[in-house]
Amino acid sequence: ASTLHAELPLKNGVKYVAKKFIYANPQPPSKRIVLPLIALPFGGKLPRCVCTFYQFFLEKFGMEEGNVYFDKFCMVAPVLCLFLIASVITNMVKNSLTDSSSSSSSKGKIKKESSEGKKKAAAKGKAVKKKKVKKT
DSSP states (O other), X not given: OTTTTTOOXXXXXXOOXXXXXXOSSOOOHIIIIIHHHHHGXXXXXXXXXXXXXXXXXXXXXXXXXXXXXXXXXHHHHHHHHHHHHHHHHHHHHHHHHHHHHHHHHHHHHHHHHHHHHHHHHHHXXXXXXXXXXXXX
């Protein structure tokens, strides 16, 4: 029988056999992708909070709807986290750009104000000189 499946004879020890299960209903992406990714850093076991969260959905909405809502949550939550991270990074970059532009523009404003003040003083001086000239 062992040659039928191309297996070597077992001398002594334990034999492990991997079997592929085919589900009657295909598993949603949350169970195929998201949950294994969550379990990866924890040594292949889901954190307790995920299990209790799943139980909460089952108790709150029933077996069928609870599964559907949990699957939807598992797909939406990572996307929301990515949007949140992108938003924070965008705000940080935007703030750093506005800070650098405001510091350079404040230097420019000081220069502009001093040049505008000189122009105003020069214009007043010319107006005063013209008045003096007209009087004499």
